[in-house]
Amino acid sequence: MNTVFLLVALVATAGWITSTVTLRVQSLQHKADRMERRLALVLDHFGIEEPEPAGMDEVRAHLRADRHISAIKEYRRITGAGLAEAKLAVDALAAAEKV
Template identity: 90%
Template sequence: MNTVFLLVVLVATAGWITSTVTLRVQSLQLKADRTERRLALVLDHFGIEEPELAGMDEVRALLMADREISAIKAYRRITGAGLAEAKLAVEALAVTVKKP
């Protein structure tokens, strides 16, 4: 009986901790998103363009050679972005790249 009770308490505590951490992470993500939007507005207001990262020429060259997967890998290596973010960024960049 004691073992079952302790197991239930442990599971309930783990659930509470998980939900608390999840809510905190979501709150921090919302704050980060809001800060990024505000920073973008400030940069736009002052006419400041974000400098391009070194190595993006390699990504463009790979896109021009129809090597999108290699371009995504290169983008991830250069920026440290995750797979989904890199895929979206490379697809957006592919629209601006003129293929021979």
């Protein structure tokens, strides 16, 4: 009986810790998103453009050769971006190159 009680207490504690950490991470993500939006407004206000990372010519070369996945991999290597972010950036770059 004591073992069952301890197991239930352990599971409840683990659930509480998980939910607390999840809420804290979500709060920090929300704050980071707000800071990024504010920084973007400041950069726009002063007319400052973020410089393009070095090595983007290689990404463009992959796109011109129709190697989209290789372009995403190269973008990730250059910038350290995650997969979703890299895919969006490379898709935007490909669309801009076609215009």
